[in-house]
Amino acid sequence: MASRKGQARIETDELGEVTIPAGCYWGIGTSRALEVFSATGRPSHSLLIEAVVQVKKACAQTNGELGLLPRQIVSAITQVCDEILSGQWREQFVVDAVHGGAGAGLIININEVLANRASEILGDSLESLASVNATKHVNLSQSNNDVYTTAMRIACLSATKKLQATVLEMERLLRRKSLEFERVVKVGRTALRDDAPITLGQEFNCFGSTIEHGLRRIKDASHHLEEIGLGGRSVGTGFNTAPDFHNVVVRHLSQLTGFSLRAADDYFRLTQSMSDFVAVSSSLRELAADLAKIATDLRLMGSGPTAGFGEIKLPDSILQQSPLWPDVLPKTGIPPLTESLLMVCYQVIGNDHVVCLAAQAGQLENNTLTPVIIDNILVSVSMLQTALDIFNHHCLIKITADTFKCRETLDRSSALIAALTTEVGYQKAIEIIDSARAQKIDVREYLQSTTTVSKSSLDKIFHYKYLTTPHLLEAGTPPENPE
Template sequence: MNTRIESDSIGSIKVPIEAYYGVQSLRAHNNFYITGKGMNPTLIISLAEIKKAAAITNNKAGFLTDNIAKAIITACDEIISGKLHDQFIVDPIQGGAGTSANMNANEVIANRAIELLGGNKGDYTIVHPNDHVNMAQSTNDVFPTAGKLSVLTLLPRAIAQLQRLYNALVVKSAEFDNIIKMGRTQLQDAVPIRLGQSFNAYASVVKRDIDRLNKAQKEMLTINIGATAIGTSINATPEYLSNITANLQTVTGKKIVQADDLIDATQNLDSFVSVSGILKTCAVNLSKISNDLRLLSSGPKTGLAEINLPAKQNGSSIMPGKINPVIPEVVSQVAFNIIGNDFTITMAAESGQLELNAFEPVLFYNLFESIETLENATRTFVDNCITGITANEERCKELLDQSVGTATALCPYIGYKKSAEIAKTALKTGKTVTTLVLEGGFLTETELQDILNPVAMTQIEAKIDKCAI
C-alpha cells in the first residue's frame, strides 16, 4: 500500500496516500475500536455545515483568503451531499470529548480542499486542518453544536412517523367505535368500554408524545458555537463571534441562536437529557400500547382474541401454524433499548467536570440511536401492525355477556353491598346479573334494560351533555 508520512505532536505515522483523513484521524481509529461502526451520517453532515459556515465567516472577516475559503466550502458541500463519508473513520464512541471526530472532519475537508487547489493530499502548507478549516473554532463548541444540529435533523423524521401512527389509531378508533367489549383493570373484568375508545386513548397518548417532541426541538436551537475552548471565545475574532451563528443558520436552514451564556452552554448537557427523557416517555407509551395489543390478540383460541393482528411471519420452528405478535414485540424491544440509552445519556451528562463534559461522544451515540430506532419502530408499527388490525366483534360480545362487570352500574340504584352479592352469586352459579336482579325483585326489567345497557355505560359524551343541561 502506498503511503504518505504525516506528523503530529506524538510523532510520525504512515497514512494511505489516497486517504483524505490524516494522522489524527488514523490515531483515533487505532485507539478507539469500540463499536465497530462509523460516525452517524447526520453528524458528519452537521460537522461539514459548521466548517462551511466558519469558512464563510472567516473569509468575510478577511482572515481566510478567497481561494482557500472557496476550496473549503466546496469540500464541505461535497460532504453535505453525501460524498467522502467513508473517510470518516473514527468510532462514534471515543475519548477526547469529540476531538477525534472534529479533527477527522478538519483533515478530510483540508485534504479535499488541497486536491481542489491542485496540491497533493497531506501538503498542509496549502490548506491546514487546524489553521484554516478549524479557524476560530474548538472541538468544544463545534462538537456540541454538531450534536444539536443532528438532533434537529433526526427528530422531525421520528415525529413524522409518530404522526402517521396517531392518524392510523384515529382511523381504527372510528372503525371500532360501535364494538362493545369488557374493559379490564389489573387484568380482571371491570366495566364495558367501546373498542374504539381504547384505540382513541392510544391516539391521545401518542399525540401528547408528538407535542412533547415538538417542544423538545426548541431545546436544541440554542448552540454554543463561538465559545471555543471553555466559553470565553479565545481565538475567535469579534467579527467571527458576531456572525457565525447567522451564517450557520443560513447554511443549515435551522433557526438556531447563540447561547447568552457560552460558558454554561459549553459545560452543561442538560438539554440533551431533556430530549432523551421525552424519547423515553414516548418509548414507554409505545411499549404499553404493544403490551395491550398482544393481550387483546392473545390466543387465537385460548386467549382473549378480541382483535386480530396481521400475520407477518411464521411464529415457530416446531409448532405448525403458530403466528406470533412480532411487530408489537419489536416495538417493545426498541423501547427497552431507548430506556437504557436514556440512563447512559443521564450518566454522561452528570459526569462532566468543571468547564467541559468529555462524554458527549457516548451521549450522542445513544441519543441518535434512540431517535432513529424510534422512527423505524414506529414506521413498522404503523405499516405492519396497526393498519391491518381487525376486531372479533362476536368474541367481544361473548366475553361481555359472560362477565359480571356490569354489576358496577347497579351501585347507584341498589347499593354497593347488594351489587357485590349479585356479582358473587353470578360467578358462583353462572346466572346472569340481569336474572339475579329480577329474581330478587330489586329492579324492574325496564329499569334494568336502561341501567345495564352497555352502550349507555360507555357514552361519556352523553353524560357530559346531560350534566351541562
C-alpha cells in the same frame, strides 16, 4: 508534513511518523485516533458527521465574510462540504463513534478530510504540501468544544424532526382506530380484574392522547437545542475570535440547516452543561415508556386465539412450526411486532441512563464524554424511528376488533352490575349475574328469557354510550335513553 512512499504517504508529527494508506484524505491525526479508539467498531452517526460538516461550512463562510480567510480557500472548503453533504467521501470518516477527548477525534478526522480534499481542488496532490491546512484554515475561529457541541445540537434537531413525523403518524392512526372501534364495548380491567365497561375506541383514543403528549415533550425539549455556542471557543470566553463571529456564523448555519438557530445567552453554560441533551433523551425515554405500555396492552388484548383475551386481532408477520406436533400440524402465524417494539423501548430507556450518567460526569469547563451522549441519543432516535415506521405500517394499521369476543366476554362478566342496578337494584343485579353464570349463558340472553327487564330497558342498558359515558346510576331513576 507529508512525504511520498510508494502509493501511500508518510506524515510526521511530534510523536513520529505514520504511513497513511493511498487514497485516504484523512491524515496523521485521524490515524492516531484509529490506534486508540475502537469501542463500538463503527463510525459516528451519519447525522453527526453531516452536522459537523454543516458547522465547518458555516464557519468557513463566516471567516470569509469577516475577511479572515482568502476567497479561494473559502470556496474550496465549501465545495468539499457540499460534496460530503451530497453523499461523497463518507468512507473517509473512520473514527469510532465513542471516543475520548470531547469529540476531538471526529473533528480532527473531518478537518483533515476537508483540508486535503480542498487542497486537491486547488491543484495540490495528497503527497505535496497542502494549500489548505486543517488547523490554520478549516478550524479557524473554532475549537473542538464549541464545534462538537453545536454539531450535537444540529444532529439532534435533524433526528428528532424525522422522528416527530413518524410519532405524529402513529397518533393519527390510533385516533382513526378509535373511531373505527367507537361502538365496540368490552370489559374494562383494573389490576387485571373485571371493572366497568369501556369501548375499544376509548382505549385506542387514550393511546392516541398518550402519544400526542409524548410528541409534545419531544418538541419542547428540542426547542432548547436551537441555542448554539459557536464562537465561545474552548471554554466559552470567545478568546481569539472576531467579536462579530458568533452572530454571523449563526446566520449562516441557520440558512444551511433550515433551523431557527440563535446565539447562546451564556456560552459557558452551553460548553459545560449537557442538560439540554438530557432533556431530549428524557423525552425519548418517556415516549418509550408509553410505547412499551401500549405494546403490552395490545399483546394482552390480542392474546389467544382461544384461551386469551382475543378482543383484537394482531396481524401475523411470520410463520412458525406448531410446538405441539411440528411434523403434522400446519405452521401457525405469530404477531411479533409488539415484542420488537418492546425491546426497542427498553433499549431506549437504557440509553437514557447512559446519557444521564455521562452528562453529570463533566468537569469544570467542558464535558469530555459528549461522544457517548450524542451516540446514545441518535441510536435511540434511529431505533424508535425504524421500529415505529414498521409498527405503524405492518401492525397498527391492520389491527381489527373481534366484536363477538368483546360482547361475549362483557355479557358473561360482572361489569354489567352497575348498569343493571339502575333497573332492578344492586341485590337483584347480583342475582341475575349469578343465575346467568349458573346456566352458562350470557347476561343478555338470560334477561331475554325472563320478564325481569323490559325490551326497551334492555336495549338501553346495553347501548355502548349508556355503558361508557358519564351519568349517575341510581336504582329506580335511570338516565335518559342514549341517542
